[in-house]
Every structure is written in C-alpha cells, then in structure tokens.
Amino acid sequence: MEAFINHKGLVAPLDRANVDTDQIIPKQFLKRIERTGFGEFAFFDWRYLEPGIPNPDFILNDNRYKGASILVAGTNFGSGSSREHAPWALLDYGFKILIAPSFADIFRTNCFQNGILTISLNKEKVDHLMGMASSPKYAGYQLEVDLESQIVKDENGFSEKFDIDLFRKESLLKGQDEIGRTLTSEDKINSFESSRIDRW
C-alpha cells in the first residue's frame, strides 16, 4: 500500500445519501479475479445510459470534475455489500479521499486497507463543501488534506480538523502492510491457540 501523507486535489460533489456499494460497482463486475482495472466500471449504472454512452446528467461526467481526486458525498456512504471492489473502483478511478457525514463500517475499513482516506465531517460542513464544489463561481474547487495534522482546508478560509484512529493513521502514513504487522505478534497468536478448545 502506498503511504498517504498529504494530498491536494479537485473536488467532485455526489449529493446523494446512502450511496451503496451496488451503485459504486455493480454486481456484474465482481466476477474478475484481479484487484485492478475496476475504475472504468465505477458508478456504471449511473454513469452510462448504455455501455459506452455516458449519461450527461451524471455529475462525474461533467467535464468540470474530470481528474477529481476528492469525492464529497451524503450520509452513510458505502452501505450494503462488503465488496472491496468498491474502494478498488474508486481508487482506480482516481479518488484518494472521500468526505461524507458518515460511512458504512465495512466500506470504511476496506478504504483504509487500500490507502483511501475517509473523512467524516458534520453535515453542515459537508453541505458547505458540496456547495463550493457545485458552484460555478468556484469552478476548479480544490481541497488540501494533511494527515499528520488531521486538517482539511481550502484556499477560501475553510479549515477543519477530522478524527482518525491512531493505528489507522500510522498505517496510512507508513503505507504499512497490516498482515506483516500482525505477524510480529505471532507468539501471542501461538499462545492463544494453545489454550483454545477445539470446536470439531
């Protein structure tokens, strides 16, 4: 996993609540056995009227948001299925940071595992960012995120501190392999197993 330290990028607004992982990556694309190449299928049913024909009404098809790397969305983003194909698709599409009032638990963990930073801010703040990113007046609206200081800010005076578990923060900063870290505690796993009752 690539280390995440700070990032500045173009913001795209997706003003919907409860965006589920079936929307982020529809089921027909889960049959592949690779981790890569899911970006072209991200939000497939919203993004295309039919395969190859972009839906002009879908926000990410607006040229203004081409190259966006920060997605601002409504509450409970990533609900539903545990498919890690959803963060794989978002990452491959180009998103490194997701900002929403709340995220579904499994999706949030899956994002961390792939070096995507999820930032929960209160709804008023998210609505503000949604407004800025949507407003023609602020075309090209960017946010800058510094993980070390846990600050997200723009050039117009918005600056907000966000919460993150210390362990997750350090893992992101180092781009650490979680399995490798766990295996350094292997003696504890061995000792746990030696006192466990066999189930079968």
Added chain:
Amino acid sequence: MSKTLFEKIWEPHVVDQIDDDLALIYIDLHLVHEVTSPQAFEGLRINSRNVRKPNLTAATIDHNVPTSDRFNIKDPIAKKQIETLRLNCKEFGVPLYDIDNINQGIVHVIGPELGLTQPGMTIVCGDSHTSTHGAFGALAFGIGTSEVEHVLATQTLVQKKPKTMAINVSGDLPLGVSPKDLVLSIIKEIGVDGGTGHAIEFRGDVFKKMSMEGRMTVCNMTIEGGGRAGMIAPDEKTFEFVQGKKFSPKGDNLDKLMDTWKNLYTDEDAKFDANIDIDCSNLEPHISWGTNPGQVVGINSSVPDPESYSTPEEKSNAQSALDYMGLEAGQKISEISLDRVFIGSCTNGRIEDLRAAANIIKGKQVNKNVRAMVVPGSGLVKMMAEKEGLDKIFTESGFEWREAGCSMCLGMNPDILVPKERCASTSNRNFEGRQGKEGRTHLVGPEMAAAAAIEGHFVDVRDWK
C-alpha cells in the same frame, strides 16, 4: 462486573490489545466464497504466505452458480472465478463444498447446517450477510478482501471494538406476521445507518419463541440497518440445533463448550451504549416500496408521499426512490402488480421458509402475468424439501424449482430481472439494479411473496385464502 453477550464473546477472543479501541481478535471460523477471495489468495502467493488454519476455514460456491444446468456455466468470467476458487482451495488445503457436493449452498445457510456455526464463536466471511450466524449467539460480521487475506494468513483480525445496542422487542408476533416483517420494521425504525458502529443484540421473548430459522432471518438483515453484527443469546433451541451435525462438538469437547455456552447471555444489570424499544403486538406484514431496506410500509398502507418527510434530504431520497420504482405517492400497496416472484436467498431460503410458502400456495395456481421461482438455500434444504414433497407443491402451482445458490438476490448469475420488471423478493436488498439493471425489487417475507405470486399483486396473507 456485569457484561453483555457481546462482551462475553469479544473479551476472550482478544489476542492483543493494540490501543484503547483496537484489538487483534482471534477468528474461530472463516467462511469463503468465490467472489471476494481470489485477490486474497493471490496476495498470499505474492508474499509467500500460507493459510494458517485450513481446518477453521470452509469454502463454497454460491454467488455465481447458475440454478439450472449448473455444471454448464456459460459466462466465461464467472467460470474462471469458480475455477480459481477450486485451484486456491486445492493449493492451500481449504475444504471446499463444490457444486457436486450435497453440502454446497449459500455460505450462510451451509455454515449452520454443517455444525460449523456454534455459540460463542467469532465468525467472518467476505460477505456482509455474515451477520446471519449471530442467531446462534456468535459474533459474526462481514469483511472485505484485504481482511479475508489477513484472516487466511493469521487467523486473526484487527478490529475496532464496536459499541453495543440492545433492540428490545416486546409483545408476540401476530398470526401471519413473520420474522422478516419484524426485521423490516426494525430497520424502518432505526434507519439504514441506525446501527452503524454497533454490535446489536435482539432481546425479548419474541426471539425466544422464534425458530432458529427465524432468528437467522432477523440477524441476517442486521447489516441493512448498518449494524456491525446482530446477535441473539443462545438457548435450548440453539444447543439442540448445533448438535448431531458433521462438525458438531462431541464428548469432552461438547461438555466443556456447553459450560461456556450456558453463560452466553447479557447479565441483568449490564449496560448497552444504546437501547431501542419496539412493540410488535400490532405488527402487519411489511413490504419495501423504495430503494433501500428502510423504505418499508405495512401491507394496508399506501406508497408514502415524499412531501411527508421532514428534511429536504429525506424528501429527495423518497422522490428518487419513487422515480426509480415507477410508483406514485398515495398508491395502495395492495394495488402494486408484479411480474416476478423470487423465494430464496440467505435471508429466506431455509426449509422453514419453503414450508411456509408452500403452505400458502398449495392447490393454487401462479397468476398468468407472474413468473415465480423457488431457489433452496442449499443442497440439503433442497433434499429435505423434496423429501417432504414441497417441490411438487411448487411445481404443480407453476413455480420453477431450482438448484441451490444466491440466484436472484444479487443477479451475479443468469437469474436477473430485465429493465422495469417488478419483483416480490424474499431477499435482503432492494438497491437500484441489485436484481438486474432497472429492476424493481420489493422485499417481503416468504408467505407474502407466495400469496403475491398467486394473486399477481400484494395481498395481506392474514385474511387471504
């Protein structure tokens, strides 16, 4: 100190307390299927790692498998994914319940059937409906593929300790109202993210009176309310269910485990982080009208008016759901006509569900405008149903009787809706496109789905003959 059921399972599974919130916990059972595992096995290969405990791991093929002509998989990408699971299981020594095995089926149906699912366990699977196994008083939750790899390699998982939530249900379920109706009404009450960050315990006499199948239906849908896990304290019904199966503990092990199982309940003065009280005495059969499982109403209600919601966000959510579903505000639920009926899935594909549906439709004919399908949750469920003659009841009524698999619950196999088709489904998600692009899903219990197949529209099973 007094403890909740959740704490009584969590604490003895902590291998290493990483910080105040996070712990490395031991996993007793890891269930694996073809869709969320290939990249995990590939990760092991790249890093020259092994599966630490193949005997605590069990795999099956369920999402992609066709429910007719199942040995002839026409989709080359699905076929490759299934073949990849076979090769991975062989290479890493993981037991696989393949298509030709009577124990093949939906992963959350076969775990309990095999006796793999037991009280007090930690159970994970790369599938959000792993919460099903909480019906046995286990801590069971869905994980992503990176975590699947972590469990394969270490038999442990780094987890943030969830908060606890009690959903206290008072009253008895009225006649003709099913556990599915209860859980749909609970999700409506707490909202689709009401349980986020929480391990939920379902409490109350109604759950004690409920069969194990009914408890599985309730726990299965915990994730639709955002819950990290759902659980019900084990009792004599649970202890009886888990014995006499292929992997049931025996002899001394059973005695030792039974002692611990009998302590798996929330102590009287233990505190939960959140409490929800619900009375089910006047509950009606429930049906989803929208595009998330919290958008549900009783059978005698009408499609809600988006303007009746308080916030602009709720109004716009409701309006876009109506647009997608092709419904009008104020339309009577009983006047919604159907093209398809699907009975099956890890929510309602067990023997008791099929019995309940068969009981409703016996001697009647499926409406001429409806195509109806029954898909048993596993090979064993199918065998049991055929022994009881349920298959004949279904086929004589005009239902299709299929082979075990996830089928139309998520349309990763040939069973899908065509655009704008409307389906009464006993599955768990009515998300846009879930059963097929532009397909319109209404979630219901098995009795309601069965009666709707006969009438061609929704009816109240309580006064329907």
